[in-house]
Amino acid sequence: MASKQFDIKTYGGFKGITLLCLVVLYAPLIVVTIYSFNASQSLTNWEGLSLRWYADVFSGPESAKFKEAAKNSFVIAIIAAVVSTSIATLAATGMVRGGKFKLRTLSFGLISLPLMVPEIVTAVATLIFFNSIGFDRGLMTIVLAHIAFCIPFAYLPISARMQGIEDSYEQAAQDLYATKRQAFTKILLPLMMPGIISGFLLAFIVSLDDFIITNFVKGAGVETLPTAIFGSVKQGMKPNIMAISTMLLGVSIVMVTISYFVSKSDNTK
Amino acid sequence: MTTSQAVAIDVRNAVKRYGDFTALKKISLSIKDNEFFTLLGPSGCGKTTLLRMIAGFEDVTEGEIFLYGEEIEDLPPNKRPVNTVFQNYALFPHMTILDNVAFGLEMRGASKSDARTQAGEMLELVQLSQFSTRKPSQLSGGQQQRVALARALAPQPKVLLLDEPLSALDLKLRKAMQLELKHLQRETGITFIFVTHDQEEALTMSDRIAVMSAGEMQQLGAPTDIYERPHNMFVADFIGETNLLEVSVDGIAEGRAVCHLGGGHELTCNALDGINVGSKVHMSIRPERLFMSGEPEKDGSLHGRVKENIFVGTDISTIVELDDGPDFVVRTSNSDRGNKRIFEPGTEMFVNMELGAARLLVD
Numbered sequence: 222m223a224s225k226q227f228d229i230k231t232y233g234g235f236k237g238i239t240l241l242c243l244v245v246l247y248a249p250l251i252v253v254t255i256y257s258f259n260a261s262q263s264l265t266n267w268e269g270l271s272l273r274w275y276a277d278v279f280s281g282p283e284s285a286k287f288k289e290a291a292k293n294s295f296v297i298a299i300i301a302a303v304v305s306t307s308i309a310t311l312a313a314t315g316m317v318r319g320g321k322f323k324l325r326t327l328s329f330g331l332i333s334l335p336l337m338v339p340e341i342v343t344a345v346a347t348l349i350f351f352n353s354i355g356f357d358r359g360l361m362t363i364v365l366a367h368i369a370f371c372i373p374f375a376y377l378p379i380s381a382r383m384q385g386i387e388d389s390y391e392q393a394a395q396d397l398y399a400t401k402r403q404a405f406t407k408i409l410l411p412l413m414m415p416g417i418i419s420g421f422l423l424a425f426i427v428s429l430d431d432f433i434i435t436n437f438v439k440g441a442g443v444e445t446l447p448t449a450i451f452g453s454v455k456q457g458m459k460p461n462i463m464a465i466s467t468m469l470l471g472v473s474i475v476m477v478t479i480s481y482f483v484s485k486s487d488n489t490k
Numbered sequence: 491m492t493t494s495q496a497v498a499i500d501v502r503n504a505v506k507r508y509g510d511f512t513a514l515k516k517i518s519l520s521i522k523d524n525e526f527f528t529l530l531g532p533s534g535c536g537k538t539t540l541l542r543m544i545a546g547f548e549d550v551t552e553g554e555i556f557l558y559g560e561e562i563e564d565l566p567p568n569k570r571p572v573n574t575v576f577q578n579y580a581l582f583p584h585m586t587i588l589d590n591v592a593f594g595l596e597m598r599g600a601s602k603s604d605a606r607t608q609a610g611e612m613l614e615l616v617q618l619s620q621f622s623t624r625k626p627s628q629l630s631g632g633q634q635q636r637v638a639l640a641r642a643l644a645p646q647p648k649v650l651l652l653d654e655p656l657s658a659l660d661l662k663l664r665k666a667m668q669l670e671l672k673h674l675q676r677e678t679g680i681t682f683i684f685v686t687h688d689q690e691e692a693l694t695m696s697d698r699i700a701v702m703s704a705g706e707m708q709q710l711g712a713p714t715d716i717y718e719r720p721h722n723m724f725v726a727d728f729i730g731e732t733n734l735l736e737v738s739v740d741g742i743a744e745g746r747a748v749c750h751l752g753g754g755h756e757l758t759c760n761a762l763d764g765i766n767v768g769s770k771v772h773m774s775i776r777p778e779r780l781f782m783s784g785e786p787e788k789d790g791s792l793h794g795r796v797k798e799n800i801f802v803g804t805d806i807s808t809i810v811e812l813d814d815g816p817d818f819v820v821r822t823s824n825s826d827r828g829n830k831r832i833f834e835p836g837t838e839m840f841v842n843m844e845l846g847a848a849r850l851l852v853d
Contacts, residue, residue: 389580392547395567396574397594397645407593411584 382416
């Protein structure tokens with residue numbers, strides 16, 4: 222075999238920088254995760270391994286609040302992900318298969334623009350909107366706001382997937398006596414499915430983790446997990462916050478991992 | 491073929507415009523029942539557009555298309571009893587081979603089990619039964635091609651449309667598929683309309699060929715007509731190899747024209763309607779219709795010298811320079827080397843041909 226002294230395909234000296242980036246990115250998360258298993262009352266003194274703060278989350282003085290908030294968070298995330306993914310699927314179909322229409326490029330930009338708008342602006346705008354139409358703030362306002370801001374997140378993977386599907390498949394389906402509707406449901410939709418699932422999971426996780434918009438549009442007494450955690454922290458940091466954060470982190474990681482593998486997996490092989 | 495044969499596809503004055511660009515300029519042609527018909531032309535000539543108009547993927551700007559007497563140009567693709575084999579096959583990637591072939595039958599209303607049984611028989615016909623549970627991506631290009639063919643034939647269309655289906659295959663497989671397609675057409679009795687830019691493929695497979703260029707039909711005829719009696723410059727140049735010369739007509743008598751090639755060389759050939767003494771026309775002579783000799787033949791020998799011999803496998807191409815005249819390419823079959831002579835470069839010799847080898851062309 223050839224010697225490794227000279228390899229045209231690789232750059233040297235980047236390993237250190239990569240490691241440094243990873244440390245900066247993950248050090249805070251690792252510290253929180255480790256200290257969530259601390260037996261101590263203190264946030265910073267290690268006194269041995271324990272699950273007491275996890276028990277505290279489920280049965281401690283704040284457990285009722287957290288359970289209610291978790292239930293709200295999951296209900297909102299599921300509704301928001303289902304509705305926004307459906308809208309995004311239709312939007313992607315219209316954009317990619319709608320033929321050439323005026324302002325098509327502009328429409329592409331407009332759908333993904335909300336991703337770049339500072340979230341606080343969206344939050345304020347949504348709040349003003351609900352106030353101006355006299356909509357009482359509560360669980361419903363959170364659901365509606367989440368549906369709205371999740372659409373671009375769901376749209377991106379669906380649209381990306383769709384642009385990779387040649388229109389000759391649908392032509393072949395129609396050539397073989399399928400109606401337009403059958404070509405859509407039997408050919409296009411199954412081919413889009415990895416993008417749709419990926420979009421759904423992304424919308425779900427974005428909704429589950431959202432704090433700023435939720436905090437603006439939620440009614441008094443309605444909490445989601447992020448707002449409940451924030452409320453707790455304001456009354457003083459306790460290690461149970463680290464436990465609940467670690468669990469939320471775990472859910473996020475699982476979702477993102479599934480999303481990654483779904484978008485990689487191909488039902489065509 | 492008899493003249494009473496039914497007309498499968500009748501295209502009448504079909505025009506296709508994209509904005510200001512006219513892709514098809516008033517095409518009219520009749521394709522007969524049970525015919526292997528080829529649309530041949532360079533890319534951009536409108537052959538695929540015409541095929542897609544018959545399939546229903548492109549609307550017809552002007553004109554009509556009839557399928558066995560029924561007007562179809564306003565019907566959507568799923569209402570037309572024609573099926574297409576796509577250039578990239580367009581096999582449904584998320585379905586098994588069997589489900590792909592069964593798709594058209596099911597959409598036509600067959601029950602799932604009936605569709606699968608018939609699809610299985612179709613796969614047997616193209617010798618792919620053992621792959622029925624695989625996905626298209628697990629098959630080779632040639633196998634995918636046969637699946638596409640089986641899928642399009644399974645619903646028993648009245649006409650099968652083939653859009654350059656062999657272009658992605660390597661030479662050997664392409665040659666084998668050409669014969670297989672030809673046999674399949676004979677066995678099924680279905681009218682095939684085949685689109686290709688490969689003139690050799692068209693000559694090999696077709697009953698009739700329509701040569702197209704720039705949205706217009708240049709010539710329609712059997713392969714031998716197209717090859718041996720090209721109607722115009724484009725057809726003579728596009729089909730096969732030929733010597734194209736600009737000549738001036740010196741005299742016309744008894745249906746023969748005496749043409750001047752330059753450098754004092756003269757050739758006699760069959761006259762063409764509408765040419766006069768003194769007019770400049772183009773002439774085509776196929777290289778394999780020429781032969782060389784050391785002494786002049788009784789009439790029509792052209793004197794020149796050999797510039798170069800090129801070995802091309804089955805033949806030898808000799809480039810001949812006439813005295814003060816144009817260059818000629820002469821093709822001699824390698825198996826004929828005993829009867830016909832090959833001369834070394836630099837040798838003086840004569841180029842000869844039979845009457846009828848040289849053809850005058852419409853521009």
